[in-house]
Amino acid sequence: MTTAATTELRARAEQHLRALVGREDVTLYDDQWAAIEALVEARRRALVVQRTGWGKSAVYFVATLLLREQGAGPTVIISPLLALMRNQIAAAERAGIRAVTINSTNMEQWEETHAAIHRGEVDVLLVSPERLNNPGFRDEVLPRLAATCGLLVIDEAHCISDWGHDFRPDYRRIRTLLAELPDGIPVLATTATANQRVTDDVAEQLGADGTVLVLRGSLDRESLRLGVVRLKTAEQRLAWLSDHLAEQPGSGIVYCLTVAATQEVADYLRSRGHDVAAYSGQTEQTERLALEQQLIDGEVKALVATSALGMGFDASLGFVVNLGAPDSPVAYYQQVGRAGRGTNLGPDGAPVVLLPATEDRDIWAYFASLAFPREELVRETLAALADAGRPLSTPALEARVDLSRARMETMLKVLDVDGAVRRVKGGWESTGQEWTYDAERYRRVAEAREREQQAVLDYLGTDRCRMAFLREQLDDPDLAADPDWRCGRCDNCGGLDLASVVSEESVAAAAERIARPGVVIEPRKLWPTGLDAIGVGLSGRIRQPAEPGRAIARLTDLGHGPTLRQLFRAEPAPDAVPEHLARAMVTVLGDWRPAVDGIVVTESVTRPGLLEDLADGLSRYLHRPVLGRWVVRDPSVPPGRGATNSAQRVAAVNRRCALDVDDRVRGARVLLVDDVVVTGWSLTLAAAALHDAGAEAVLPVTLAVSG
Structure with a gap:
């Protein structure tokens, strides 16, 4: 039953929303208000699974303002990418929210940031998940934050689950943080890319007692027009880009599966007169910031990027092209979600084009080979730490165990959360705690990955509505209620006509470029x-x-x-x-x-x-x-x-x-x-x-x- 106090709270919430978005004609969606009410009035834990661009950040910023008015401590947002942090801080400032961040690029500001938090001058603190596994932050800063924060927000919460397409071991530390929160501190987890299995897993980790409020909405993206163009050779795919990139509205992203491909494709497109740049996890940080801003401002036609330009990048883009298919429908849905978020796209919306290649499966197999190591390698690592009797750095462990540094770091982070090892100053040490290798779970995760890869192949060949296919893969509850739904916008629904013809000149130029x-x-x-x-x-x-x-x-x-x-x-x-x-x-x-x-x-x-x-x-x-x-x-x-x-x-x-x-x-x-x-x-x-x-x-x- 709605009370006068609840009505007043909602009115106040919508005032804050209007300040946040800079418009006087906006109101909260029902699910936005349901989440805010649960956080502010009931101090509950909530999981919001809604499409990209729906307004999940509005939920936690509005809730922050309401909680701060009630005397609560600052909101702590665990956010995975620096690009997302920058965008969120800019959005917060528009509503008068004082937001700061702690991450690997601003270490010189940490001391002043901590002092400002203690003085009550900070409304929102954004923290990268990697900070949670830093010994000094974990042991000295995190306990104080957990005791004094007014709201904990976990953005891109699918990363918590090893069933998710972008599982990150640093996120597993959040489970420990949740267990240590005092009673009465609300928690909000948000994501746009979670099927039912991931949703259930995250909700269980948020609250094993089953009291978590789960709000799942329609994952239809009304502004996207999905299509597939199947061409036999790499030369033809590059030629298609050269011939048709200028036709795409506004600025956008051309996704590639490897770092090498981003350089190769960007070089070719520039040679054909297109204003593009390469972007990957290997791009220097200052250059990445500049390229992101150029894309947002429309100063380049496209960034040719790996998935490093994905989760957390907030911009209004006119198109997305994938040169090569990601290895899961969920990952693909997230990448295409970069497009079609603005209101200036016109009635036709944003075209989203997938150009698959036969070699995609080789690349999937390579990334699959980086999964959690075999049990004997894990045991060797634990034995090496136990025998050393002192902390060992990752390079020191490399000399004892046949694992790459990246896989070693990932494995150690998982073992840290499981309690078998502990990160300390100087490296890693054994806790002596018994550890069990969950072979059955790892097998089921691997099988789930294989099913997702097959689903991508099915997507390429389907004659069904493509948006309906993706929504089904994400277990969209609204689609389950209307199984005959069709988007009317994709190539299979007749809403997108994609030419597969490429010019002989472009093919020849592409062949010359990549054959050299x-x-x-x-x-x-x-x-x-x-x-x-x-x-x-x-x-x-x-x-x-x-x-x-x-x-x-x-x-x-x-x-x-x-x-x-x-x-x-x-x-x-x-x-x-x-x-x-x-x-x-x-x-x-x-x-x-x-x-x-x-x-x-x-x-x-x-x-x-x-x-x-x-x-x-x-x-x-x-x-x-x-x-x-x-x-x-x-x-x-x-x-x-x-x-x-x-x-x-x-x-x-x-x-x-x-x-x-x-x-x-x-x-x-x-x-x-x-x-x-x-x-x-x-x-x-x-x-x-x-x-x-x-x-x-x-x-x-x-x-x-x-x-």
Whole structure:
């Protein structure tokens, strides 16, 4: 029953909403008010699953203002991306909310921020999830925030769940924070991308007693027009972009699956006169900020980006094109949600185009290989920490366990939340607590990922309404109530007519661009840390590194990448370099013009004929002799041993291989030949051995680079 106090509270809430959005004609949606009422009046916990652009941030900003008027402490928002933090602070300031942030880019401001919080001068504190696992923040700052905050907000809450498409182990720390909150502090979790399984999982973590208010709305995006264009070759897909990018309304995003592709596609589009720029997680922070603002301001036609420009990026964009399909419908829904959020798009809305490629599945398989490690590797890590009896840094652990740094960090964060390890100053330490490997859960998560990948393939070929397909994948309750619903806007509903014709000129230009071989092999400059712990006497700066080398292409490249992947997958391994790759190598050498006196070839157990043929061909073309080999002296060490971990790889190659060359190496400039660069450590150790043997310089050359 509505009371006078509730009516007055809603009226006050809508005053704040109008100040927030800068318009006098807006009112709260029913679900917005239901969430605000639950947080402010009942001090409950709520989960809001609503489409991008619905107004989830309005819920927590309005609730913040109402709670602050009642004397509550500041709101703490756990937010995953800096782009989102910047946008949210700007929105908060419009409504008179004093908002600050603590993240990795403003460490010099932390002390003053903490002081302002204590003085009551801060209404909203935005915190990155990584801060939750920082020892100083976790032990010194977080307990005070938990005791004094007026509202806790978890944005992009699907990250809590390992069923979610973007699970982040740092978010698992939130479960501990929730358990430590005093009674009566409301909690709001928000996301736009959660199916029923993820929704149930997050709601359970918010409150195991089942009292969480869950508000799920329609996930239809009325401003989006979805379509798929299926073209056979990478050249045709690039040509489609070149021919049709200018037709897209406003500014937008061209999503790619790999960092290498963003550079390659952006370079091609710029050569065709399009104003675009590449953007990825490897883009320097200052440049990322500038590129984001240029996109928001319409100063570029598009950013060619990885998913690093995704969750939390708040802008009104006219289109999204995906060059390659994400590995789940949920991830795709989130990416396309960057478009169509403004009111200035006109009646036609924002076109969203997917250009799938056959190699998408190879990329999915690669990212799937980075999942939680096998039990024996987890046990090795726990044993290494227990045996050390002191904190070990991640590099020190790399020397003991064959895992890449990224997978090691992710695993340790999960183990930290599970209570088996603890992050402290100086690294990680064992807690001695018993830990159970939940193999059944990891298996079910992997199976769920496989089903999601199949759903993406089904989306490409469906003749159903595409928006209905995506809504069904996200378990949209409104669609369940109206299963015959159709959007009327997608290509299958007749609302979007996408041309699949591309000009011969654009195809030829694309073919020329991506067929031009040549990738620089950057030399390693430093030995991995921790080698002394495993009996390898190498440390610090590499005294005489290799020169920058060359490869035909990366395995992920659009041009020669598919051919090289097929070559290295072939069973049995080929005994000769295919003619078109031999021609590509000649082109690379013609551009590079390496001045060398002789050739040294690495010995291969898996592809011996291929490497011998490559070395012989280079010898004939350059008129230089083969001076020796980097031979396998200990075949008991497997060829790929340690490939995911620098210290382990150096140790393995150091045991496995040795140099066998003649005296002509002394004083010579040597071309060092291998088939593929995976970690670069085999070439690095071979180059070091050649320098020790008297070589003046070492120039690596390979067919491919794996990255």
